[in-house]
Amino acid sequence: MSNTLTFKRENWLAKAFQKLLQNKLATFAFFFLIFEIIIIIMAPLLVPFDPTKTDISIRLAPGFWAMNSPKFVAGHFLGTDHLGRDVLSRLLMGGQISLSVGFVATSIGLIFGVTLGLLAGFYKSLDNVIMRFMDLLFTFPGILLAMLIVAMLGVSTLNATIAISIWSIPGFARMVRGKVLTIKEEDYILAIRSIGASNFRILFNHILANCMPLIIVISTMRLASSIMSIATLSFLGLGSPPPNAEWGAMIASARDYMWQAPSLIIIPGIVVMITVISFNIVGDKLRDILDPSMKENN
């Protein structure tokens, strides 16, 4: 009889995913996001028209809801905007900007934020320096920090991405640091240390691994707010410059035509809202599953 103990490593991610699928709303939100991401990645192949091609003769054409109207132009399923550009094509191509800015900014925020959080939590000597600097970044409320950065660097999609990335860093750093502080005191870390593991190994192999559930939860929530931020910056004229189709920019330019063509402002807003709400629903559920101790604090 063999008396070797075998440990079955639990795949927590697969387990969390299974639990996520037990919730109807979260399942729906998750698959909606997958569907949306696929459609938007394939957008260049799918869009019926060039999203920046203007045609004044068919401006402000209504969409499918007014098919019998003489102004309806066949093929323009969601109508056209004030320059005669196809709304559906702009929505799909605009999604490429919103989603890529969201993913890139969240990833950069994650890399820097998590590293700073790990270092601050693990090395007491670095803690004060790093966290006071994070506090400083936190004193710029809302998107003010992002606005300051864009104001100084100039308006472009890249600068908006940089701005949102920097703005995402302190959130990651603060949460990860808190988690590291508790993990550091656990017995198994002492055990690993006593068999001679280096600090680097402890930090990146063991502590980071135990922070992963938390990092996944924050990332999902940050994705939601990054997508909201790029829409907001573009709405203010500080995000993606025209003629780029970006959801926030579409809302901004539709404001002047609210009376004649309310659909122009309603549709992109609904798209932003559904996307953000889906990320939030998935994030909320993941938090309940992965890190129930994480309290509602904002």
Add this chain to the structure above:
Amino acid sequence: MRKYIAKRIGLMILLLIGVSFIVFASLYLSPGDPAELVAGASATPADIARMRIFLGLDKPFLVQYFIYFKNLLVGNFGTSLVTRQPILKELLVRLPNTLNLATSSMIVACVFGIPAGILAAIYKDTWIDNVLTTTSLAGISIPNFWLGAMLILLFSVTLRWLPTGGMSQPFWTPIGFKQAILPSLALGFSVAASFMRVGRSAMLDVLQSDYIRTARSKGLKESKVIIVHALRNALIPIITIFGTSFGGLLGGAIVTEQVFVVNGIGTYLISSISMRNYPAVQSTVLVIAAFFIIVNLIVDVIYVFIDPRISYE
């Protein structure tokens, strides 16, 4: 307790200095020469060189920062590159409009958010809880500028009940009240949603605690248990996030002001950015951040009186 408050004030001063440094340094990150901007498009290289000396840009970075900081202390925020007026004066004219919007939105957030959170906790897992929780999830996911536009579309354009904007009067006057309804709903909704979420989880925590069981077991009416005993402790987490929420409102006001055409510091900031009026951008950002820091200090101090445990930590 006194030591705690002194420590908080010290931290606030450090943060203010840090913010002024970041704001000052940000100008250095910007491409382009400020002297060239101030001198104008028709300036000769000699003019620009003179302007650089006039603006003190030839001095070392830290010396420049020191001069900038000294000027801030005496209320000299610089001159607008566009109007040549003192920036502080331009900000002070607009600040009341922004505070008017932020305060009325905070009232909306408290009036709707806190009761909603408590109701959701009391009726946990019923349809009331589901409706409120879903609404709050929508609340944090709707872009406030879009919500504002939708409110205008419904109540101003279609129904013609309320004005599309303005906020020229304080919200407690009859005209100002009508003007304030839509902007403060648009801006306050997301804060109401976060108050509701925090209030709900705080109330759920409190309702499970021993002293509530004691209160119930001695036969108190449920309404008395909730209003007299549970509510006071459930409000503590909401006070904690009050400071950050107020900051969020100030940040959000920048956007909402654009939708409802409010002549506040947000509008000033946006127009300054588009006109590359850097000194005005710096000062506006500084004023908003300073406001946020001071509100947080006040919240921290109030907090000690409500929950004295905090000062012993």
